[in-house]
Amino acid sequence: MELIPEIKQAALDLAEAMKNDETIQIYLSAKEAVQKNPEAAGLENQLIELYESLINRQQQGEKLSEEEIEAFNSLRYQVRVHPLIAQRESALAQIKPYLAQIADEISYILGIDYTTLADVHCSGGC
């Protein structure tokens, strides 16, 4: 959907303010550290690729072996305990209440919860 310039500018101004915000920068730095670390980034990419491949095969009716599921769980565990990834996830958990407060400012003006309307992962009917 094409947005009018006024909305685009207001959305980009908010994004810019968030990028410059010290609290949010803690998460952005942790995220960047993962992206710049070949081991951490590689592990994550490997997990995504394996997940997508397993899901595709399962959707086509194939039964996955226990070894394959175990290998997936083992890789998922390695990703979860990687220090840089764990640090990023912890930083994200810490900024979530802050992000909610920012979204509250939008919701207050709208009179309706912004995140329910805008979260693509939410059907809106809940």
Place this chain on the structure above:
Amino acid sequence: MDGSFEQSFAAEEKALNVFQAGRALGEALVETPVYQNFLSALKAINDDPEIQRIATQMRSHQNALQMSIDGRDHQAELARLQAELEALPIVQQYRQTESEALAFFRAVDDLISESIGFAFAHNAHRSSCSCGA
């Protein structure tokens, strides 16, 4: 002047900017026709006596469903009432404006998320949806 005070004042100013920017975005969004149409349609369904009548009946069947062992009759009646509700022109109008509003807000959020590098609304959501998201 104390440097630490200046630093703390500057940090507070920055933090305020985030909230001010959020409020400014809200003010821009609330004026848009797509949001105003959605609000009007929402108000219309909330004020409609026919919808209230169907909603009351649906609540009664939902309550009965929670308490009864064999809920097939209540389930069938609920499905019938839901279909009756969805067939009303006022509800179809609401669904249309709701769909447009969701597409609009998701486009706004996509723009913010692409710019900051993570999903804003999804991570700002206070609780997980009952839909499982």
